[in-house]
Amino acid sequence: MKTLVVIGQGYVGLPMALRAAEEGMSVVGLDTNAKVVDNLNAGVSHIDDISDDELKSGLKAGYLASTDASCIADADVVVVCVPTPLSADGGPDLRPVEAAAGAIGEHLTPGTLCILESTTYPGTTEEVFAPLVCRDQFKVGEDVNIAFSPERIDPGNEKFGVKNTPKVVGGITPECTRLAKEFYSQFIDTVVEAKGAKEAEMAKLLENTFRHVNIALVNEMVRFSDELDIDLWNAIDCAETKPFGFMAFRPGPGVGGHCIPVDPSYLSHRVKAKLGYAFRMVELAEEINDAAPNYVATRVWALLNQGRKSVNGAKVLLVGVTYKPNISDCRESPADPLAARLLAWGADVSYFDPFVPKWHPHGVDVVLESVEELYDTAEGADIVVLLQPHAVIDLSRLGTIATAILDTRGIMSGNSVEAL
Ligand SMILES: NC(=O)c1ccc[n+]([C@@H]2O[C@H](COP(=O)([O-])OP(=O)(O)OC[C@H]3O[C@@H](n4cnc5c(N)ncnc54)[C@H](O)[C@@H]3O)[C@@H](O)[C@H]2O)c1
Structure with a gap:
């Protein structure tokens, strides 16, 4: 039976x-956060997509959480899933990856397969991860095998999970790639071989840059469409009927989460640092998407103005403050800069989100509590702004009771509803 150590027990x-x-492996989930580890071993999950029952079945099947890195010495395979946030200079903060690689290096035994899954710039596996793992004692491809495999998990997605989302693997040597493919094939339906680790790293950044740029495209178009009195949402629906060569992206309040607003910066930072020039598509997409919450604020201002009200003192109800629907993750949520702007203009901001009982918008000196009753509060608000349409929200009911609604998702209907 294979023994697997997974470093980083997050999303x-x-x-x-x-x-x-579940596939019969003996698995240790290693994490530096002792509270997370204690909760996991007690069957309490901190991840939306994993219920306590699923975690408990995992514990019965051979899963165990730990803070003790010495388990790496007994592992056949070690997979690293630690965070890669942005550092102050806009590049990836590789300290968690370096710490995890260092822990592997300290306990490594020959024959282990080590796979980095954390999203990062092309070259990290070979230039940063491998040297810390090998520590001049082991040779890649001979004593240890090292590969990169991008993580594609989409929190909240009920159709695609770990098993049925194809997995890309790229090793430092062809043998590393082959072994990584063999490993993942035990519990993932489709495993795709990249030419090498750099190509696998680049594939992930291409996927997320593609989303970032296309969201920016429609977020820019929505502004001038409104001024030209063109319904962009309808135009997108029409364009989507083309069975080839078009993929629909829709405008929104801005991009959020740990991936889309962050990952493309790894690539632009790398291009600038290594080659000295800009990755202009990413810079422009960042500029447009970063400005989206402010644009939503100006539309709130314009709608209130139409009703002869000022933002200052207006009751503004934000609905859904996470970065996407049906999850509790608020990282990089566009609701934060939107709330900051509205509060700075003197609005009386409240919010409803069943996933976020308390909310401290980034950059603002207040902690808000979710209103308990959505529909009553919406009735008394000067304006409601739909940000994330969580499934529990009855949008048609909301559409009939609020005085004015700014629908940043283009999915509501009703006389008082205005799409972004
Ligand atoms: N969340 C997503 O949807 C998603 C999707 C694709 C890729 N990714 C990438 O996957 C990586 C992990 O993201 P996440 O969302 O799971 O992060 P997370 O913050 O949810 O979890 C990371 C965990 O790693 C632990 N950790 C940090 N440093 C550690 C160390 N040195 N040793 C052991 N544990 C350590 C933390 O305590 C935390 O529990 C990131 O690079 C991210 O960009 C995330």
């Missing part, structure tokens, strides 16, 4: 570790 590492345990 990415925990589902992966449990999937492997």
Whole structure:
């Protein structure tokens, strides 16, 4: 039986570790956060997509959480899923990856397969991860095998999970690639071989840059469409009927989460640092998407103005403050800069979000509590702004009771509803 150690038990590492345990592997989920580890071993999940029951079945099947890195010495495979946030200079903060690689290096035994899954710039696996793992004692491809495999998990997605989302693998040597493919094939339906680690790293950044740029495209178009009195939402619906060569993206309040607003910066930072020039598509997309919450604020201002009201003192109800629907993750949520702008203009901001009982918008000196009763509060608000359409929200009811609604998702109907 294979022994697997998964370093980092967050949104990415925990589902992966449990999937492997379900397939009969003996799995240790390693994390530096002792509270997370204690909760996991007690059957309490901190990840939306993993219920306590799923975690408990994992614990029965061979999963165990730990803070003790010495388990790496007994592992056949070690997979690293630690965070890669942005540092102050806009590049990836590789300290968690370096710490995890260092822990592997300290306990590594020959024959281990080590796979980095954390999203990062092309070259990290070979230039940063491998040297810390090998520590001049082991040779890649001979004593240890090292590969990169991008994580594609889409939190809240009920159709695609760990098992049925194809996985790309790229090793430092062809043998590393082959072994990584063999490993993932045990519990993932389709595994795709990249030419090498750099190509696998680049594939992930291409996927997320593609989303970032296309969201920016429609977020820019929505502004001038409104001024030209063109319904962009309808135009997108029409364009989407083309069966080839078009993929629909829709405008919104801005991009959020740990991936789309962050990952493309790894690539632009790398291009600038290595080659000295800009990755202009990413810079422009960032500029447009970063400005989206402010644009929403100006539309709130314009709608209130139409009703002869000022933003200052207006009751503004934000609906859904997470970065996407049906999850509790608020990282980089566009609701934060929107709330900051509205509060700075003197608005009386409240919010409804069943996933976020308390909310401290970034950059603002207030902590808000979710209103308990959505529909009553909406009735008394001067304006309601739909940001994330969580499934529990009855949008048609909301559409009939609020005085004015700014629908940033283009999915509501009713006389008082205005799409972004
Ligand atoms: N969340 C997503 O939807 C998603 C999707 C695709 C890729 N990714 C990428 O996957 C990686 C992990 O993201 P995440 O969302 O799971 O992060 P997360 O913050 O949810 O979880 C990371 C976990 O790693 C632990 N950790 C940090 N440093 C550690 C160390 N040195 N040793 C052991 N544990 C350590 C933290 O305590 C935390 O529990 C990132 O690079 C991210 O960009 C995330």
